Amino acid sequence: MTRLTDLPPAQAKRLAExxxxxxATRPWVTGPALSQRRVAIVSSAGLVVRxxxxxxxxxxxxxVIPSTTRxxxxxxxxxxxxxxxxxxxxxxxxxxxxxxxGKLAEEGAIGSVAQTHYSFMGxxxxxQMEPHVRELAGRLKQDAVDAVILTPV
Amino acid sequence: MSALGHYLEEEGIATVAISLIRPQTENTKPxxxxxxxxxxxxxxxxxxxxxxxxxxxxxxxxxxxxETGPVIIEDFPEDDPRATxxxxxxxxxxxxxxxTGPADSLASRLEAESVLLGDAHxxxxxxxxxxxxxxxxLPIVECTRYVADWLRGKAPPSPREGFxxxxxxxxxxxxxxxxxxxxxxxxxAKPSSRQLGDWFWxxxxxxxxxxxxxxxxxxxxxxxxxxxxxxFMVPAxxxxxx
Numbered sequence: 001m002t003r004l005t006d007l008p009p010a011q012a013k014r015l016a017e018x019x020x021x022x023x024a025t026r027p028w029v030t031g032p033a034l035s036q037r038r039v040a041i042v043s044s045a046g047l048v049v050r051x052x053x054x055x056x057x058x059x060x061x062x063x064v065i066p067s068t069t070r071x072x073x074x075x076x077x078x079x080x081x082x083x084x085x086x087x088x089x090x091x092x093x094x095x096x097x098x099x100x101x102g103k104l105a106e107e108g109a110i111g112s113v114a115q116t117h118y119s120f121m122g123x124x125x126x127x128q129m130e131p132h133v134r135e136l137a138g139r140l141k142q143d144a145v146d147a148v149i150l151t152p153v
Numbered sequence: 154m155s156a157l158g159h160y161l162e163e164e165g166i167a168t169v170a171i172s173l174i175r176p177q178t179e180n181t182k183p184x185x186x187x188x189x190x191x192x193x194x195x196x197x198x199x200x201x202x203x204x205x206x207x208x209x210x211x212x213x214x215x216x217x218x219x220e221t222g223p224v225i226i227e228d229f230p231e232d233d234p235r236a237t238x239x240x241x242x243x244x245x246x247x248x249x250x251x252x253t254g255p256a257d258s259l260a261s262r263l264e265a266e267s268v269l270l271g272d273a274h275x276x277x278x279x280x281x282x283x284x285x286x287x288x289x290x291l292p293i294v295e296c297t298r299y300v301a302d303w304l305r306g307k308a309p310p311s312p313r314e315g316f317x318x319x320x321x322x323x324x325x326x327x328x329x330x331x332x333x334x335x336x337x338x339x340x341x342a343k344p345s346s347r348q349l350g351d352w353f354w355x356x357x358x359x360x361x362x363x364x365x366x367x368x369x370x371x372x373x374x375x376x377x378x379x380x381x382x383x384x385f386m387v388p389a390x391x392x393x394x395x
Contacts, residue, residue: 007193007389007390008389008390008394011389011390015174015177016174016176016177017176020155020156020177020180020181021156021159021181023156023159023181023182025163026182026184026223026224027159027162027163027184027223028162028184028222028223029162029165029166029167029168029184030167030220031167031217033218034214034215034217034218037167037214037217039214042157042161042168044154044157050287054288054324056320070283071282071283072282072283072284075285075287075288076285077288077324079323079385080385081327081385081386081387081388082193082388082389082390083192083193083194084192084193084194084195084346084350085194085285085330085331085334086200086334086338086344086346086349086350087194087195087199087200087235087346088194088200088285089281089285089331089334089335089338090200090201090281090338091200091201093197093200093203093206094194094195094196094197094198094199094200094206095194095195095196095197097197097206097210099203100197100203100206100207100210101210103203103207104207104210104211104214109211109214110214120157122154126156126157126160127156129156129157129160130160133157133160133161133164134160134163134164136161137160137161137164137165137166138164140161140166141165141166145166146166146167147166147167147168147169147214147217148158148161148166148167148168148169149168149169149170149171149210149213149214150154150155150157150158150168150169150170150171151154151171151196151197152154152170152171152172152173152174152196153173153193153194153196
């Protein structure tokens with residue numbers, strides 16, 4: 001349960017060779033200096049705020065995580081059991097680095113932290129997620145986000 | 154993650170992905186990615202090490218200031234110091250659980266162990282101010298009993314409206330794991346995930362019970378239940394090679 005190379009060979013091979021979308025375009029968006037950027041987290045850890053609807057299997061949509069969420073409110077509902085959860089149990093920043101982004105904003109390394117963050121369920125085929133991701137882009141723009149850090153598990 | 158970056162960037166939002174599986178990222182060719190040499194489940198690195206975590210985040214975010222691309226895939230140079238076992242860590246002192254035995258006995262040992270771990274779990278909550286137990290929505294006593302009753306062959310109905318019994322079973326198993334692993338990590342020592350996993354899967358009654366449940370329910374007529382127990386209870390690295 002450590003790195004990819006520590007998994008059973010068949011599973012490591014399956015993950016390494018997982019079919020990925022073959023995109024025809026190479027989009028590239030530039031922006032201001034990091035110290036002026038507004039940063040949001042988009043996770044694929046199947047994160048859910050306690051009391052809200054957990055991911056069931058390979059749901060294609062996303063869950064909303066307000067910046068006011070406290071560590072005790074956040075759970076992982078990812079379907080896979082083949083990744084470590086003890087790091088997240090000790091410190092949510094291992095998966096959802098909201099406190100660290102807040103500190104970087106205080107220190108002026110980034111401009112600000114978004115009002116809202118989001119999570120998908122990473123075992124879902126990303127092609128199935130596409131309409132939800134494009135809809136999410138509109139929400140991010142409404143929040144003036146111009147930098148997204150994508151965090152897997 | 155890399156594919157999500159592609160879609161967001163097409164919509165006009167700059168992205169940088171943390172990558173845990175470099176070959177997948179190389180195949181997807183996202184605008185920007187930072188590969189990190191950490192175990193799956195720890196994209197930002199070691200828990201409770203804010204300085205290290207900030208270095209990871211800044212290394213990723215600084216890729217947004219590059220003027221040439223796409224595609225950028227860079228490697229983070231530091232290993233996770235918490236991947237190393239802590240020799241000071243001691244597993245919880247509970248009666249050893251045999252890996253095999255009558256299902257009823259194992260179910261009872263699972264429930265007894267849960268009670269015995271109660272104090273350690275309370276110490277964990279006091280130490281960290283939180284628990285990640287809660288997916289099933291059941292208190293841990295009921296949650297453990299639900300898993301134990303499945304092991305006893307009772308096939309209990311779902312106690313939660315809108316959630317099927319197999320789904321609640323999956324969430325209850327996740328909660329039992331979280332409860333035991335949090336209890337086992339209470340205290341000053343900093344065990345690695347492997348230390349905790351070795352204890353849970355090789356020594357605890359809960360680990361033995363979940364393995365036994367996986368074996369027993371794979372004979373079920375319910376295909377959905379079989380799928381869940383076969384794939385989403387025992388990690389692939391902990392399934393004996395047949």
